[in-house]
Amino acid sequence: MDTITAYLDSLFASFPDNPKTRQAKTDMLANMRDYYRDLLHEGKSEESAIGAVMRAFGSVDELREDLGLSPQSDQAHAHPTSDVENAISATELSHFWHNTDQFATQIALGVLLCCISVALPAYTDESRFQVFGIIGMFLLDAIAVGLFIWAGTMFSPQKKALNGRPLTENAKQLAQQETDTYRRQFSTGLVIGIMICIVAVLPPILSSYLSHFITDDAGGALFLIIAGLGTYLILYVSINYSQIKRYAYATAVPGAEPQPHHANHGNWQASQHKHNQRARKEIALFRQVYWLLVLVTYFLVSFLFDTWDYSWLIFVIGGACQNIIISLIARRNESL
């Protein structure tokens, strides 16, 4: 029953709140509930009854015209309408993912370039090439900043265009399939990325023991480059995965045949929201405690063993571990 209320609420959201629209909503809600009740009496399942009620609604444009609202003025902040034309199609979605892939590549590349840019002066430090290292650093930084701005300005309108719109049934199915497919890639990418970041610690450690084999400068530079590669991988898969996953849970417009999951949609979203909120609280608490612990460990270990040279790496590793733990918290709440 509440699914109908939620459905009407979303359709009426773009209308001004006045006695006329309120009356229209009350009347329609009563009609739709009657219809729903009758369909159940006829022996229909809850799911197909909800689907039939939604299909019998009609078009928001007709209603808007009827309530004396011009169709254009509300278009800008118009809510997901019952019109199937407004829904995101599967083609549109694949196109968006293609752009997301480009965006992810550009952002990850930018971060990698930043890492390399710092590695250059670190490696050429106090050598006769020092000046080239510094010039190289600024050059790479400039390219990286350019990439960030370019990627952001190209991608954000693409993303905005899909905001707040429902999906067609096909698109939703595609999103769910893609999410399942990409999940493995995402996990693999994340694990390898984190492993690379951890391995990156080796060169600076080796350099302090085998300084004839690898210099301090080279160790530091290698660390930055290897960690940069790991970060590249992590960023790339995370951005892609997040943009695929968000559509697997988006609302779909009832198509020709209602899908079984529609009936529970309202409740499902509400419980999902509750879980999200809980997860967010837990994550915030975790962050506060976690970084305090990392900081204390850093000073303790550094003082005790006089390892100031490379004990700062704890923050890099700590950053990676934080992501793992946060995703674990989020996943646990999801599965509850």
Added chain:
Amino acid sequence: MISSDAMRGYNDALVLAILQQGDSYGYKIGKEIRKRTHDQYMIRETTLYAAFNRLSKNGYIDAYPGDVTNGKPRTYYRITPRGRAFLAVKAEEWHQVKHVVDLFLN
């Protein structure tokens, strides 16, 4: 199943014809249309609402708060003398339209 588009121009007449047999409210009218056409025509919620609005504005029907059904107060509609006159005009028009279209499509 007939589309709303094909019925354009006659939705108002359908509603008036039902109201001529007694006062009624939104859902009951929609259901009556469905029943009489043996599910061949299902008037959409918004189309029905638009028809009520138009008919009220033209003075063909009066809206009044009716008794409570299924725990909700219903807006009932009553046909006015002007509405009856309009329905008669529409019925006459339909006979002509039917005759003319039949000449081509039959």
